[in-house]
Amino acid sequence: MKLNKDQTFPAQPHLDVWQKLKQFTDARIALGRTGCSVPTKALLEFQLSHAQAKDAVYQSLNIDHISDQLKQLGFETTHVESCADNKEIFLKRPDLGRQLSETSRQKLKNIQLTSNFDVCIVIGDGLSARAIEENAIPFVHQLHTYMKQENWTLAPISIATGSRVALGDEVAQIFNASMLIMLIGERPGLSSPDSMGIYYTWQAHVGSIDSERNCISNVRTAGLSIEIAAQRLFALMKKSKQIQRSGVALKDEHQIPVVEQHQKRQLFFRDSSND
Template sequence: MTNETDPWDALRRFTAARIALGRAGSSLPTAPLLAFELAHAQARDAVHQPLDTAALAEAIRAAGFDTLDVRSAAPDRDHYLRRPDLGRTLDEASGARLADHAAAMNDAPELVFVAADGLSAFAAQRHAAPLLRSVRAKLEAWNVGPVVIATQARVALGDPIGERLRAKIVVVMIGERPGLSSPDSLGLYVTYAPRAGRSDAERNCISNVRPEGLDYDAAAFRLMWLLNEARRLKLTGVGLKDHSGALPPGTDGRMLEA
């Protein structure tokens, strides 16, 4: 009996996709079947796992940022999943807390980060603080407000948060819908002049932030490029095209001179 090299083995190294799994009769072999069931369970857990806000706040403060806690109008996970509209609205107590904080600030912040559970608390728990550590050194020229930790949150919850804090730009770091190979993917949504009623066409998105996808340093570079351009052009969304990938290393997110 001869041992033959499977030509698919070399290709599997370049993708997390499930390719060339083989078969046992009319089904999958046991190992890939169990791996699929594990990935499916991890994706479901990512949706339902609550965010440990205390641990996340501690990690973010260790990265050098102040924090505030808020929640959406969705009273629990069941309502959050069935009523996306509630996840886009602050509950009354959170709105009042943000208004009180804004009144106590001497200057309105240029930039506010929101760390939100979204559809994967795993993503915010694992990646929000490391990303903030990567981007912190690039923010010397920015007036940055507290990082707002939001639960039962949709992307658009960043709009009333930024509006209450009178921020010029809000960055929502939120857990993306989990997939069968990425239950902990973090998305970054950048909105200039946030206010309730903004549409998704008025945001820029950086997706798949995690060590196995877009790593923290690369995400921080791309984010700073968008932030600097948003501040210069006074807009985000379809009017702001992300050309950061065309810039050479060492530009630190600044627009090259023409």
């Protein structure tokens, strides 16, 4: 039997030629290698990211904290639930996450309304409660400053648990609101467990379809800033009110000003390779 000589590998990791590109992205590029495997540091970072993504999905929304913060800003709030009353059902039955529970439906109908509303905001946990807890309050505060310029009336803000995007349709229908804004935690990626999505619908109602919605995604510290997201949504809302439509009939024509970057862009995961 012929024996092959043992092959030895260098102890130091082999750096990738794309190493300089890591400063521009959270994507897992230029990981390097040690022998035929990824370096231990890269493996541990991947496992951490995977754990953070799972935690984002299973984390429960802190309803009291969200409600207290909104009340401090002067907003009226209410808590509603979908028919998916636990995480297991929520993940396995997306259809139930799109329907208000009967208790929540009656709760909304019992709220004494003096008139119809221009805007209805629903804050839903979705697939990342963390995204909502970190981004929803400052976004609502920023957007409301723009709304006051138009004297738009705002329905009580609904904080929804077990929620999918379409859950907000019935809330807006009950409140007779012309414009629905659904803030929801997006499905977490391995570099974005804190990403919030915004869905806008004109004259939302039970049975509204996706082509009737406009979406602004990746709202987070390392993604689309809250200020720009609020500006973009406000521009869509003004145009929507003019044409009485949303979705594929409503184009995003908001111009983002060019801002000179005086500071290094802060990524979600700090790159310590050059430390």
